[in-house]
Amino acid sequence: MENTDPAPPGRTAFADRALTAYLETLPLPRARLGGGAGDWRVEEVGDGNVNFVYRVLGPSGSVCVKQAPPYVRVAGESWPLTPERVVHEYRALEEHGRAAPGALPAPLHLDRDRHLLVMEYVEDHTVLRHRLGRGALHPGLGEQVGDYLARTLFATSDLALPAADKRALVAEFELNTEMCRIMEDMVFTEIYRDFHRNSWTSPELDAEVAAVRADTCVLIAAARLKDRYLTSRQALLHGDLHTGSVMVGATGSRVFDHEFACFGPMGFDVGGFLAHLLIAYFAADGRRGTPSPPEDEQQAWLLDQVEQTWDVFRERFLALWRSSGRGDSYPAALFADARGAAALEAERGAYLDRVLCDSVGFCGAELMRRLIGFARPADLTGITDPGARAACERAALRLARSLLVDASGHRSVRDVTDAARHARTG
Amino acid sequence: MENTDPAPPGRTAFADRALTAYLETLPLPRARLGGGAGDWRVEEVGDGNVNFVYRVLGPSGSVCVKQAPPYVRVAGESWPLTPERVVHEYRALEEHGRAAPGALPAPLHLDRDRHLLVMEYVEDHTVLRHRLGRGALHPGLGEQVGDYLARTLFATSDLALPAADKRALVAEFELNTEMCRIMEDMVFTEIYRDFHRNSWTSPELDAEVAAVRADTCVLIAAARLKDRYLTSRQALLHGDLHTGSVMVGATGSRVFDHEFACFGPMGFDVGGFLAHLLIAYFAADGRRGTPSPPEDEQQAWLLDQVEQTWDVFRERFLALWRSSGRGDSYPAALFADARGAAALEAERGAYLDRVLCDSVGFCGAELMRRLIGFARPADLTGITDPGARAACERAALRLARSLLVDASGHRSVRDVTDAARHARTG
Numbered sequence A, B: 001m002e003n004t005d006p007a008p009p010g011r012t013a014f015a016d017r018a019l020t021a022y023l024e025t026l027p028l029p030r031a032r033l034g035g036g037a038g039d040w041r042v043e044e045v046g047d048g049n050v051n052f053v054y055r056v057l058g059p060s061g062s063v064c065v066k067q068a069p070p071y072v073r074v075a076g077e078s079w080p081l082t083p084e085r086v087v088h089e090y091r092a093l094e095e096h097g098r099a100a101p102g103a104l105p106a107p108l109h110l111d112r113d114r115h116l117l118v119m120e121y122v123e124d125h126t127v128l129r130h131r132l133g134r135g136a137l138h139p140g141l142g143e144q145v146g147d148y149l150a151r152t153l154f155a156t157s158d159l160a161l162p163a164a165d166k167r168a169l170v171a172e173f174e175l176n177t178e179m180c181r182i183m184e185d186m187v188f189t190e191i192y193r194d195f196h197r198n199s200w201t202s203p204e205l206d207a208e209v210a211a212v213r214a215d216t217c218v219l220i221a222a223a224r225l226k227d228r229y230l231t232s233r234q235a236l237l238h239g240d241l242h243t244g245s246v247m248v249g250a251t252g253s254r255v256f257d258h259e260f261a262c263f264g265p266m267g268f269d270v271g272g273f274l275a276h277l278l279i280a281y282f283a284a285d286g287r288r289g290t291p292s293p294p295e296d297e298q299q300a301w302l303l304d305q306v307e308q309t310w311d312v313f314r315e316r317f318l319a320l321w322r323s324s325g326r327g328d329s330y331p332a333a334l335f336a337d338a339r340g341a342a343a344l345e346a347e348r349g350a351y352l353d354r355v356l357c358d359s360v361g362f363c364g365a366e367l368m369r370r371l372i373g374f375a376r377p378a379d380l381t382g383i384t385d386p387g388a389r390a391a392c393e394r395a396a397l398r399l400a401r402s403l404l405v406d407a408s409g410h411r412s413v414r415d416v417t418d419a420a421r422h423a424r425t426g
């Protein structure tokens, strides 16, 4: 989760000494750190809103400790939240990590009683959103995230898994109910009503927000996507894949913060990530202050990353299906001869067309809720001039609506980037 | 499950005395039976294939005891099967029973250690398939089963349930993996390959079976439906709703044998039941021996029941949604004003159109597997003349294919009954 309030200072779950003494008892973290507790230093890593996150530095390396209090950290005990979220985060790190080693921090230890996990500390990486907010690019981004999406979503789907293994995983992640509820409420429901946590650039966008809430095509599309989030168990999702859940560095990208992990429609992850690239695209205009018709270099690059993310996701997913489609769905044995193989190959394309349609819809839903809901991203809230902010948000709202209400009309990712350009120029 | 082998005699799980002594310890069953163990008589109820089923008669009434051995009863220990199935059957009786009281036997007791359940014994009812096989009608059938489907599928969907309750139920029924696996294999996979348990009217239908297996449109459609069965968690299904899972009597219909219960697409239950009405429709020709162009009274009635089942399902489901749509999906609060209400009402229709499309596809898949797979129903296997049997099966196969490969082309239930008439007359 993200919001724009700064984290209150000084709230910590652990005395440093207690944490290092505890880590000394854990073989994997101890080995990474080197030396003993006396050689280790603890730093709180400040910018998460929900949990306590620490970096612990030792002579040979660092580990990252994430501890989930039974509430939202920045809100305190007034906003209770199950600490079990950390268990699902850890398990998702394991399942996704197996599918895409190196694309996320390596999980090192889970403590179910203390609601705490230890993972690899990712050195020399920056949260992608911060980087984009400074106008920077990260070469290879779409390729890296598209690859992560293909590997993790394929590996946890019925295309890869025997049904018995898949059903056991579904049963396990079904228990991440409270975190799913946050998405059900925040993404698909609260923004379409009068709700105390909603916020938008007011009064500039008041009329637009009123229009969204009165727009029955938008309401129905959002409700239909909510139904899909509630009823589909297609793959194990990251569940909150935005540009604040990706760190980038010289060696690539790392995806983290899997506390919303659940089984759901693949398009929820794919579309969610695309939405945040598109937010950065519109926000770039807001930062410049004046509407400037030609796209800047970052904007052109961002749309290119939208296309790259989808194209790489699609190609790698297809390649994995061809080479490793050993799950119970689309049983390979039925399509063994040449005609069968050709028919299955065509169906693979149709399957990914359906994932694209879902992705476009969820992208629209995510854009919408990040523009007028509770968790507005720093890309937008960091634009100090309300007029400039409203102008770029208005353009993004136009895109959000078109993706939401006409998801199936966008038959390729090129249709999405075209629609973004079109929305930007009014 | 059904097959055509007779049950081996004399295999019982319980000595009668042990069973009555056991029942005496259970308050609800004891109260139903009246008197004490010495007054009770045990009869084995013979025609199930998978479990031991007993009727226990007492001075005030009867109860039915169903015990699941760790194997398939008629096959013995050579075909192991989890005895946990009885737990899911009992829980489904509870969940569906709450939604549609009176439409299924009342659950009275579950013994998780003995893998045994006790339920109401339904007096003076006949298994629907037997009745249909004798050419009989049961007035009100479609209305009764349509009502059962509407109530149970609505009540266990996200339209009725808060997401937290629904997710807990999904997690629970996800564990009925072994029973689901039987459906995954038998309905969607084995019949399309050379598999030792497949059987059909041979050699008469050999060419048709070869054609089905070479028909990539059929294979892809079946695989896509399997994927839907594996990934959709729309509602708690009966999971094996055929005419052998319905008893009919003067007071109506009772649905039983919920051991395949799992969360899945609503159309799996709806289409499954329609398939068995259609099997009876084609089988009526086979029983007569000669192809006789005009439909007989039962056949006309059967197609009417296909329409009734769907129409009643649809209307009651819509009525329940309007009156009791308090689940997290399609949140009522978003559609409170007149324009919102009208849009939601249109979307309800679209939702049911999607359920119809699923139902038509699953109906085709179920028809197919009952014609050329392991579990051929008595309607067909009871036709002694192979030529007559093959002729009606050939007609049913034509329908199966058209429903499978062009589910969305059947835009109303009338299109389905028209297609059945068309397939019958070649």
Ligand SMILES: Nc1ncnc2c1ncn2[C@@H]1O[C@H](COP(=O)(O)OP(=O)(O)OP(=O)(O)O)[C@@H](O)[C@H]1O
Pocket: A001, A002, A045, A046, A047, A048, A049, A050, A051, A052, A053, A064, A066, A105, A119, A120, A121, A122, A123, A127, A244, A256, A257, A259
């Ligand atoms: N494994 C890691 N290696 C390096 N830095 C990390 C790691 N995990 C987290 N961080 C840093 O800590 C910050 C907070 O982490 P994270 O987002 O997981 O916490 P959170 O409380 O769940 O926050 P959110 O509000 O995003 O849900 C991240 O933005 C990142 O800067």
Ligand SMILES: Nc1ncnc2c1ncn2[C@@H]1O[C@H](COP(=O)(O)OP(=O)(O)OP(=O)(O)O)[C@@H](O)[C@H]1O
Pocket: B001, B002, B045, B046, B047, B048, B049, B050, B051, B052, B053, B064, B105, B119, B120, B121, B122, B123, B127, B244, B256, B257, B259
């Ligand atoms: N509650 C009941 N009241 C009356 N008769 C019942 C009841 N339950 C089952 N029966 C009778 O017992 C028979 C076998 O029951 P059931 O189909 O549940 O057993 P099964 O072993 O699961 O069989 P199947 O092969 O259909 O899976 C039924 O066909 C029906 O005649």
Ligand SMILES: [Mg+2]
Pocket: A001, A048, A050, A257, A259
């Ligand atoms: Mg987080």
Ligand SMILES: [Mg+2]
Pocket: B001, B048, B050, B257, B259
């Ligand atoms: Mg049974």
